[in-house]
Amino acid sequence: MKKKRIEKANLPTKPCTVCQRPFTWRKKWSKVWDQVLYCSDACRRGRRGGFGRM
Structure with a gap:
């Protein structure tokens, strides 16, 4: 039995x-x-310092 591939x-x-x-x-x-x-380790590390917020 083949598994169906999901398109990206x-x-x-x-x-x-x-x-x-x-x-x-x-x-x-x-x-x-x-x-x-x-989305990334950088966002996980920067979650408290306001990193990336605009």
């Missing part, structure tokens, strides 16, 4: 809580997608 254009996205840029679902986040809040 159809992957779920959500905004980063720090910089508000949209980021796309990644396979490594498949089990924890609801808990992923930041």
Whole structure:
């Protein structure tokens, strides 16, 4: 049985809580997608200092 491939254009996205840029679902986040809040390690580290806010 073959698994269906999902096109990149159809992957779920959500905004980063720090910089508000949209980021796309990644396979490594498949089990924890609801808990992923930041698009990158830089945003995760800068969440308290106001980094990236405009």
